Amino acid sequence: MTTLGKIIAVHSYKGGTGKTLLSANLAATFAKHGKKVCLFDLDFRAPSLSTVLKIEKVECWLNEYLNGTCEIDKVLIDLSDRIQNRGKFFVGLANPATEAMRDMSAKDRKWEMRALGRLLALRNSLLNDKGFDYLIFDTSPGLQYSSINAIVGADLVIVATTLDRSDVDGTKRMLHELYDLFEKKTDIVLNKVLHDVYSQPGREELQAKIKDLYQVPLLGIIPCFCDVLKAEGGILFAQERPEHPFAKILDEIASKIDNNMA
Amino acid sequence: MVSKQEVLGKRPLQILEKIRENLERLNEKMEVMIELQKHGRKDIQPLPETPLDVMTLLSMPDHLRKTAMTLCRLGRATAEEIAQQTHRARAVESAYLNQLVIMGHLKKERKGRKAYFYTEKESQG
Numbered sequence: 001m002t003t004l005g006k007i008i009a010v011h012s013y014k015g016g017t018g019k020t021l022l023s024a025n026l027a028a029t030f031a032k033h034g035k036k037v038c039l040f041d042l043d044f045r046a047p048s049l050s051t052v053l054k055i056e057k058v059e060c061w062l063n064e065y066l067n068g069t070c071e072i073d074k075v076l077i078d079l080s081d082r083i084q085n086r087g088k089f090f091v092g093l094a095n096p097a098t099e100a101m102r103d104m105s106a107k108d109r110k111w112e113m114r115a116l117g118r119l120l121a122l123r124n125s126l127l128n129d130k131g132f133d134y135l136i137f138d139t140s141p142g143l144q145y146s147s148i149n150a151i152v153g154a155d156l157v158i159v160a161t162t163l164d165r166s167d168v169d170g171t172k173r174m175l176h177e178l179y180d181l182f183e184k185k186t187d188i189v190l191n192k193v194l195h196d197v198y199s200q201p202g203r204e205e206l207q208a209k210i211k212d213l214y215q216v217p218l219l220g221i222i223p224c225f226c227d228v229l230k231a232e233g234g235i236l237f238a239q240e241r242p243e244h245p246f247a248k249i250l251d252e253i254a255s256k257i258d259n260n261m262a
Numbered sequence: 263m264v265s266k267q268e269v270l271g272k273r274p275l276q277i278l279e280k281i282r283e284n285l286e287r288l289n290e291k292m293e294v295m296i297e298l299q300k301h302g303r304k305d306i307q308p309l310p311e312t313p314l315d316v317m318t319l320l321s322m323p324d325h326l327r328k329t330a331m332t333l334c335r336l337g338r339a340t341a342e343e344i345a346q347q348t349h350r351a352r353a354v355e356s357a358y359l360n361q362l363v364i365m366g367h368l369k370k371e372r373k374g375r376k377a378y379f380y381t382e383k384e385s386q387g
């Protein structure tokens with residue numbers, strides 16, 4: 001059976017590069033474009049999607065699905081009513097309780113291997129059987145088990161990076177020593193770029209520099225928007241402020257992915 | 263009642279089949295020994311069971327990772343099936359798979375003349 005839907009892992013070398021904001025808004029953008037999307041919080045060290053998406057009632061956490069104590073249907077929360085279009089938007093959340101985070105950090109290799117099996121099984125249960133177009137994995141930064149599992153299970157890895165020197169060096173290393181080894185298609189999103197660098201003709205120069213630096217496709221450049229910072233991570237721009245430049249850039253990124261994955 | 267002719271006709275075939283099976287097994291063992299020698303390991307004692315998790319995959323040499331990842335995708339496969347995916351020779355994949363068994367990452371099960379390789383996860387159904 002041919003799988004039409006795709007799995008995207010959003011990863012980064014360092015924390016604070018904007019993975020969660022990018023994942024949540026990219027998922028909402030896909031839904032806005034009429035796609036059936038599910039966003040998963042695989043950042044078990046610091047779960048944040050429940051706060052970003054303001055979800056209080058959860059029947060089953062993603063932790064339980066990976067533990068094998070809960071079916072995926074009970075993990076999925078339908079947020080489609082927040083999307084002003086025919087798209088479908090679901091999420092699967094990581095448990096933010098301290099005990100749950102501690103429990104996840106103490107898992108052994110065998111557990112992680114079974115967890116990878118359960119992540120891979122989502123391709124059948126959600127993409128094939130339930131007709132999802134995209135599953136988006138928001139991950140922990142760096143070399144975390146859950147993140148590498150997500151990368152192995154994904155069709156595309158989006159690396160959120162900044163111009164911070166240690167982030168640039170780390171991202172370059174990960175491209176060669178992680179994504180390449182798993183033969184993963186990898187694209188870059190450069191985030192938090194200062195406006196004077198972003199403005200023309202600086203933007204073209206920056207695009208060339210990034211392509212030369214990483215030798216992988218550049219999906220988009222996102223300037224540092226004060227509005228995004230002011231929102232304190234509490235606004236889904238793709239949905240609540242569709243005319244905002246940030247939402248427009250996400251529209252372009254989502255369309256590019258759609259074309260590349262077709 | 264089996265006729266004398268039938269017995270005479272079947273036996274040589276069975277014997278030939280047995281010889282062929284044994285030769286194939288011998289061939290596999292030689293492939294493993296050659297492979298181990300190439301990588302500077304003389305002992306062929308299986309190592310304790312080590313799950314084939316992502317960190318283990320990351321630390322593997324490139325040639326073994328390719329085989330291991332293909333098997334992870336297929337779940338359970340013969341050397342022939344792996345070779346079709348990796349576009350390398352069946353004998354090469356057979357050697358790598360057997361090396362992964364020795365390293366404790368994979369399990370092997372014979373069904374008739376075919377040898378199936380699988381990960382620990384797969385063995386649990």
